[in-house]
Amino acid sequence: MDVTLQTRTQRRLYNVGFLLMLLFCPAITWYVTIAIRHYDGALVLPDAAFLSHVAPPSLASLAFYVAWFALQLALATLLPGRIEQGVPLEDGRTLGYRMNGLAAFVLSLALGAGLVLADVVPATFLHDQLDALVTTANLLVLGLCCYIYAIGRNQATPKERLLNPLEAYVIGAALNPRTRSLDWKFFCESRPGMILWILLNFSFAAAQVARHGTLSNAMVLVCAFQLLYVADYFVMEEAILTTWDIRHEPFGFMLCWGCLVWIPFTFSLQGLYLVDHPRDLSWAAAIALVLFNCAGYAIFRGANLQKHRFRKSPDTKMWGKTPSFIQTQRGTKLLVSGFWGIARHSNYLGDLMMGLAWCMTTGSSRVLPYFYFIYFFILLIHRERRDHDHCARKYGADWDAYTARVRWRILPFVY
Numbered sequence: 001m002d003v004t005l006q007t008r009t010q011r012r013l014y015n016v017g018f019l020l021m022l023l024f025c026p027a028i029t030w031y032v033t034i035a036i037r038h039y040d041g042a043l044v045l046p047d048a049a050f051l052s053h054v055a056p057p058s059l060a061s062l063a064f065y066v067a068w069f070a071l072q073l074a075l076a077t078l079l080p081g082r083i084e085q086g087v088p089l090e091d092g093r094t095l096g097y098r099m100n101g102l103a104a105f106v107l108s109l110a111l112g113a114g115l116v117l118a119d120v121v122p123a124t125f126l127h128d129q130l131d132a133l134v135t136t137a138n139l140l141v142l143g144l145c146c147y148i149y150a151i152g153r154n155q156a157t158p159k160e161r162l163l164n165p166l167e168a169y170v171i172g173a174a175l176n177p178r179t180r181s182l183d184w185k186f187f188c189e190s191r192p193g194m195i196l197w198i199l200l201n202f203s204f205a206a207a208q209v210a211r212h213g214t215l216s217n218a219m220v221l222v223c224a225f226q227l228l229y230v231a232d233y234f235v236m237e238e239a240i241l242t243t244w245d246i247r248h249e250p251f252g253f254m255l256c257w258g259c260l261v262w263i264p265f266t267f268s269l270q271g272l273y274l275v276d277h278p279r280d281l282s283w284a285a286a287i288a289l290v291l292f293n294c295a296g297y298a299i300f301r302g303a304n305l306q307k308h309r310f311r312k313s314p315d316t317k318m319w320g321k322t323p324s325f326i327q328t329q330r331g332t333k334l335l336v337s338g339f340w341g342i343a344r345h346s347n348y349l350g351d352l353m354m355g356l357a358w359c360m361t362t363g364s365s366r367v368l369p370y371f372y373f374i375y376f377f378i379l380l381i382h383r384e385r386r387d388h389d390h391c392a393r394k395y396g397a398d399w400d401a402y403t404a405r406v407r408w409r410i411l412p413f414v415y
């Protein structure tokens with residue numbers, strides 16, 4: 001957000017929006033968890049009975065969350081990994097990032113499995129503690145955002161210092177707040193949140209077995225689909241360095257809370273719903289969902305890899321041919337081959353297809369089991385518009401030439 005480009009009224013409106021965001025975002029995580037868990041995923045008006053499910057932090061949830069965060073910090077800082085350089089910053093510097101996410105992911109899952117097998121914690125622990133855990137994670141992460149704010153303010157550029165305290169807390173006081181070599185944005189984008197998402201899914205699967213004595217194929221599918229998504233993220237960890245979030249998004253409440261609370265507790269809602277709806281999909285439906293998810297994955301991964309490889313080495317063959325591109329005045333090249341010649345954001349299409357497949361495993365006629373897809377659809381449409389404006393400003397006439405050649409934004413012949 002460039003405050004130098006805003007009128008006073010615009011800035012005031014944004015600030016009201018930020019206050020509402022601080023109030024409503026945590027409230028939504030409670031709402032959807034309670035509605036799915038205790039009201040069969042129905043959209044209900046929260047009355048006193050509903051609100052009675054908002055649990056205070058329990059000792060177990062506090063101990064777990066603190067230990068979990070400390071474990072992820074230790075793994076990120078102590079595990080070996082090659083150092084990748086990020087894209088150049090505005091001042092020409094590049095920052096190094098340690099690529100040890102896959103090892104941290106595997107070790108975290110192994111540790112979780114070990115603790116369950118050794119009977120130290122029950123497999124249903126996260127499910128049993130869920131109501132308290134949502135509160136605990138919200139409170140602790142709001143506190144962490146204060147710390148991120150403080151170090152961000154210290155490390156901010158003169159332009160970033162123009163933000164008032166509310167703006168700096170919500171959007172982020174600096175682009176890459178760091179404590180020694182630990183980059184808080186890179187760390188929080190994946191480790192404590194995304195790995196917890198997968199552990200929550202496994203705990204929901206265990207809860208389904210404990211309650212109904214059966215593991216439905218829908219639960220198996222949603223756990224497998226999301227495990228693939230997160231494992232892929234860590235296998236391709238270096239590709240995150242060229243994403244919008246790492247390059248352009250300051251690190252504050254929006255990203256920090258989004259990655260640490262929103263991702264684990266709302267992306268896992270399909271599994272939570274299935275705990276008490278242990279339905280088995282027909283073979284035809286299961287195969288169709290597997291194919292749909294795999295097609296989404298192939299488009300998502302294929303498009304992201306094509307851009308990543310092209311930017312590293314523009315001569316790399318794409319679908320058997322040397323790729324075509326538009327050479328921009330800024331010096332960078334815009335790819336017009338492969339997925340990038342079909343639509344400007346095929347990667348978003350693939351991601352949305354996967355999201356839809358996950359939600360469809362629930363087979364529900366209610367709205368909330370589809371919460372992830374609805375939210376993600378809005379997010380990616382907005383993000384595509386924002387990226388479009390950013391590229392139009394950055395590339396000028398070259399962007400016009402690109403958009404004239406690649407007409408569709410996300411879905412060919414539709415959008």
Ligand code: NDP
Pocket residue numbers: 242243244245300304307332333334335336340344345347348351383387390391394
């Ligand atoms: P992209 O990876 O699509 O990056 C957009 C940038 O790529 C543009 O700003 C431009 O940057 C460059 N670019 C655009 N067109 C071209 C082209 N034709 N050739 C070469 N470079 C081009 O966007 P995101 O960072 O938003 O998304 C990355 C992935 O992360 C996506 O798959 C998305 O679905 C996923 N994602 C997932 C989320 C989740 O919550 N699960 C949330 C957000 C994203 P430049 O300045 O370099 O030219």
